[in-house]
Amino acid sequence: MIDFAYGLLPHILNGLALGLLFALLALGFMLIINVMEVINLAHGSLFGLGAYMALVFLAPDGGLPFEFMEPFYALPVAPRYVIALIFGPLAVAGVGMGLELCLRRTYGMDPLYGLLLTFGAAMVLEELIREIWGPAEYFLPIPRGISGGFIFGDLIYSTYRIYAAVFSIGMIGLLWLFLEKTPYGAIIKAGAHDSEMVRALGYNLRRLRLYVFGFGAALAAIAGIIMAPIWGVRPHVGIDAVIPAFVVVVMGGVGSFWGAVSAGVMVGMVVALTAAFLTEWSLLSMYLLLLLVVTLRPRGFAGRASVLER
Amino acid sequence: MPIFEAQNLHKRFGDQVVLEDISLSFEANRLAGIMGPNGAGKTTCFNVLTGRYKPDRGRVRFQGKDITGWPPRSIARLGIARSFQTMSLFDEYTALENVLIAVPEVRALGFHGLRDLGAESQSIDKASEVLRRVGLAGLEYKPASSLPYGQRRALEIAIALAAEPKLLFLDEPTSGLGSDATARLADLIRAIRQDLTIVVIEHDMRFLFGLADTISVIHWGQVIAQGTPEELRANKWVQASNLGALA
Amino acid sequence: MDRLGARLRAWVTGPMLLSLAVFGTLPLWIEQIGLYQYLGVEIIIWVIFALAVNLLLGYTGLPPFGHGAFLGIGAYAFGLTQFNVIDNLWISLIGAVVVTGAIGGVTALFLSHRRGIYFALMTIAFAQIFFFIASKWSNVTGGEDGLLNIARLPADFGVAAFDLSSNIELYYFCFAVYTVLVVLLWRLVHSPFGKVVRAIKQNESRVSFVGYNVYLYKWVVFTLSCAISGLAGALFAMAQEGAYIQIMSLQWSGIVILMILIGGGFVSFWGPVLGVGLYFIARDILGAYTEAWLLWFGLMFVILVMFKPEGLAGIWQDLTRRFEARGPRKRVNLGTVLRR
Numbered sequence: 001m002i003d004f005a006y007g008l009l010p011h012i013l014n015g016l017a018l019g020l021l022f023a024l025l026a027l028g029f030m031l032i033i034n035v036m037e038v039i040n041l042a043h044g045s046l047f048g049l050g051a052y053m054a055l056v057f058l059a060p061d062g063g064l065p066f067e068f069m070e071p072f073y074a075l076p077v078a079p080r081y082v083i084a085l086i087f088g089p090l091a092v093a094g095v096g097m098g099l100e101l102c103l104r105r106t107y108g109m110d111p112l113y114g115l116l117l118t119f120g121a122a123m124v125l126e127e128l129i130r131e132i133w134g135p136a137e138y139f140l141p142i143p144r145g146i147s148g149g150f151i152f153g154d155l156i157y158s159t160y161r162i163y164a165a166v167f168s169i170g171m172i173g174l175l176w177l178f179l180e181k182t183p184y185g186a187i188i189k190a191g192a193h194d195s196e197m198v199r200a201l202g203y204n205l206r207r208l209r210l211y212v213f214g215f216g217a218a219l220a221a222i223a224g225i226i227m228a229p230i231w232g233v234r235p236h237v238g239i240d241a242v243i244p245a246f247v248v249v250v251m252g253g254v255g256s257f258w259g260a261v262s263a264g265v266m267v268g269m270v271v272a273l274t275a276a277f278l279t280e281w282s283l284l285s286m287y288l289l290l291l292l293v294v295t296l297r298p299r300g301f302a303g304r305a306s307v308l309e310r
Numbered sequence: 311m312p313i314f315e316a317q318n319l320h321k322r323f324g325d326q327v328v329l330e331d332i333s334l335s336f337e338a339n340r341l342a343g344i345m346g347p348n349g350a351g352k353t354t355c356f357n358v359l360t361g362r363y364k365p366d367r368g369r370v371r372f373q374g375k376d377i378t379g380w381p382p383r384s385i386a387r388l389g390i391a392r393s394f395q396t397m398s399l400f401d402e403y404t405a406l407e408n409v410l411i412a413v414p415e416v417r418a419l420g421f422h423g424l425r426d427l428g429a430e431s432q433s434i435d436k437a438s439e440v441l442r443r444v445g446l447a448g449l450e451y452k453p454a455s456s457l458p459y460g461q462r463r464a465l466e467i468a469i470a471l472a473a474e475p476k477l478l479f480l481d482e483p484t485s486g487l488g489s490d491a492t493a494r495l496a497d498l499i500r501a502i503r504q505d506l507t508i509v510v511i512e513h514d515m516r517f518l519f520g521l522a523d524t525i526s527v528i529h530w531g532q533v534i535a536q537g538t539p540e541e542l543r544a545n546k547w548v549q550a551s552n553l554g555a556l557a
Numbered sequence: 558m559d560r561l562g563a564r565l566r567a568w569v570t571g572p573m574l575l576s577l578a579v580f581g582t583l584p585l586w587i588e589q590i591g592l593y594q595y596l597g598v599e600i601i602i603w604v605i606f607a608l609a610v611n612l613l614l615g616y617t618g619l620p621p622f623g624h625g626a627f628l629g630i631g632a633y634a635f636g637l638t639q640f641n642v643i644d645n646l647w648i649s650l651i652g653a654v655v656v657t658g659a660i661g662g663v664t665a666l667f668l669s670h671r672r673g674i675y676f677a678l679m680t681i682a683f684a685q686i687f688f689f690i691a692s693k694w695s696n697v698t699g700g701e702d703g704l705l706n707i708a709r710l711p712a713d714f715g716v717a718a719f720d721l722s723s724n725i726e727l728y729y730f731c732f733a734v735y736t737v738l739v740v741l742l743w744r745l746v747h748s749p750f751g752k753v754v755r756a757i758k759q760n761e762s763r764v765s766f767v768g769y770n771v772y773l774y775k776w777v778v779f780t781l782s783c784a785i786s787g788l789a790g791a792l793f794a795m796a797q798e799g800a801y802i803q804i805m806s807l808q809w810s811g812i813v814i815l816m817i818l819i820g821g822g823f824v825s826f827w828g829p830v831l832g833v834g835l836y837f838i839a840r841d842i843l844g845a846y847t848e849a850w851l852l853w854f855g856l857m858f859v860i861l862v863m864f865k866p867e868g869l870a871g872i873w874q875d876l877t878r879r880f881e882a883r884g885p886r887k888r889v890n891l892g893t894v895l896r897r
Contacts, residue, residue: 039674105863112618115674116818117862119622123811124855131849239681239807246678284689287682294675295667360766386768398766400759411756412767419749420769421777424741426567427749473767 010157011276012269017161018230019268020168021223023261025241026248027175028219030260033249035188035212041118042099043220044241045125046092050221051140051228051237052129053088057081058141078143088225089218095125096217100210122238130235138233140225147229164226171222172261179257188212240283244271247290250297311374313338313507314390314477319358319368328354329365330531336477341499341508343522345515351531352511353395353481359509360392360479361385372477391475395482395511397466399454405465406450409437412472437472444468444498460491464498471502478502480510484517492517519543568744572827576739580604580732584725592841594724598796600837601731602789603813607822607829608742609785610813615822615829616746617778618758619668620677622810623684627783629691629805631657631790633698636707636800646710646721653791654784660687661783662776669776672761681807688805703801707794721795731792738785743826754778812836812851815858821870828870835869 029043040046057072057080072080099121106114146163149156179185187208190198198205224241231237244267251266252259270289275282312335321329328351336342346352357363359370361382370378377385391412400408410416415433419425428434441447444464449457454465463483470478480499484492492514499508499521512518518525519539527535527542535545583597606628613619631653638652664683668676691698698704709727712719721727745751756764757771765771794800803809820832836854843850861868867875 102859102863111673112620113862113866115620115677117859120815120855120859120862124852124859127852127855131852236808243678243682280693284686287685290678290682291667294679382766383768383770386766392766398760398763400756400763402759403756411752416749417768420753421750423745423748423750425748427752428567469767
């Protein structure tokens, strides 16, 4: 029995890494919901786009045929990786802001149209990716230092998973500090509850929404880049990413930072442990979890009906 | 025996108690008012009475039958109808279609997948009649979204009336109406109150005092006063709380 | 005479006859414009599927993002009935409809209390689950390879039998199915049931307060939509002479949503028909010039959602309204209102 539990440790690590990434993804998703009351179905595609942006910096064969980038590709992987981690999310943030501009047209309409717009945007993004990079799956090169595995107490652990977990913890921590300790974070949190007050204080609500959408998109992209070596880089990874984000937000509660983090870790554990025992079922476990969570969740009652209810 | 009774209703949201031990009863064919400041719990009370929320404790009875916790659709089928303060119309539908859907004969046809509704002349006549009573004659084929506010208010009530209820709940029906429209609304209510029990939530005290047989005042989640308009004018709570002056 | 006219107009309309004329003559002219007969078969099957999906999207206001799964279930059910029960066309079609309707009915139990994002994501979850089952249960479904050798069974009416093996013959059978379905569906959406469903789209809460069991209505619409999708799936199995998992992918489910909105399913019964037609024009005509035709189709969708969610049918209605405004005033009566 102890051996069995012991043997699970690498999988638990995987679950932790995956879960923290899900949490990061979900936090970006949640920020957008909170400030703009929009369920961004394209969040997963932005996640995927992040990985492809990283590909541009890291893989000359999978990236774009930009000859002027030749000297850049001559650099070792590690600095290029860092650059990818900075500029990839920035590029995706731009795309996210573009999406928000499109969404503005639907704000007064039946929420169904906003949903359809982000759905359409997701499809367009994925088709765009397919057009530019092709339908094949890519492998994202990562610096030697964080790849491979190591042995600890008779078990093999993936170095990358540890890196992913630590990086995610760092990002989540930074995000928390940003939201709690900076004035911008305070505005974002206020914008969630009281757009009137935010406007009264002189802040431009439209600009706020634009930046928050971009910010959420950047978070998705970062998660996408870190997740790429685990899930692979393929055009239709979008839906596989939106589902856990949604499950996490429903489980953790819309608006709860640590709720999202703990729910994220839980979902990651479920997926990773399923992968340990029934490999083929691991992605499916997310969908089953969604059904379970939505079916069992308490119905919204008045006072604080969340935007998800509309 | 009162046609409608609520006993010891208790309702909380999260850790906030919104209704505390509320008991109300309404006599048949009378017009009862419910009054109180914002946030007092009267809207929640209304929602519990009409089935939108389930009370944590307490019972609701209609014609002797216990309907506590029944879903809105079942309550509606017993003959209870309500209108909404924030208007709840079918915006793409014409005024006639809005009302037609509430007519009991049409409701009975509900799952009929092949019939032509245009052939149901009796129901259509009933719907047109309801529209006429609320002052919307001639506007049958106008889309609800194109009607001005006052007419939308009338339509809001028309839908509830079309269901031929025994008990009609009106949720702040004068909301947003000017004095002319409010007067017309008062006339309408006088015209329909004959065979109907009506319960009205209102802010406009003049309106309520002019129409109601009895009024309950809800404040801080409790019924703090109850009685005829005359009795209430003398009530110190009503005078003390900022419910406005009466002409 | 006018009564007869009114009663007839309740069942059959101008646009309906036009669609029957266009589809009825399609095999005669499709090759003249440089296309091919099999395309006609594809188009008419997708039209049936899109009409079924629009019952949910355009009429009830519920967005099903995973309905392709039911198309696939219908195809597999058709093949399996054909192989394991009896190779009779009617029995196999019934098998497809009943099985897909039943699975749809069970799915609908989870969905009928939802709308909006919850509904959408749950349909996606179910679609992925069904896709997974179809690809893993290889004994039954043939897994990744699919269920092969599904035959285009002859249509035996007792007094006469029609061989359906050629594309044109199969097309006319599908067209016959379309004709029956389109008349019944038109009547359905304009019946009391249809009126309640459309009211649910506009204001679900009020419909409930007026005394209707909204969940039951949503359940019925979803199950019916699945049953018809199963029928389309069966026809598709005959067309392809096999049942494959590709059709159950989310991409196809998404494409039908694009088709419906672009065509104008939110404002017109015929929106889905227009949308399907436009999709195939994009695929086969635009596709000859660029590989990115689906991207353009998707962009068109996004732009329409932003600026004209009423789609092509909506644009058409605007134009004809402007035209009518200049012409003699059309009599607005109950009939015209109830037949929108």
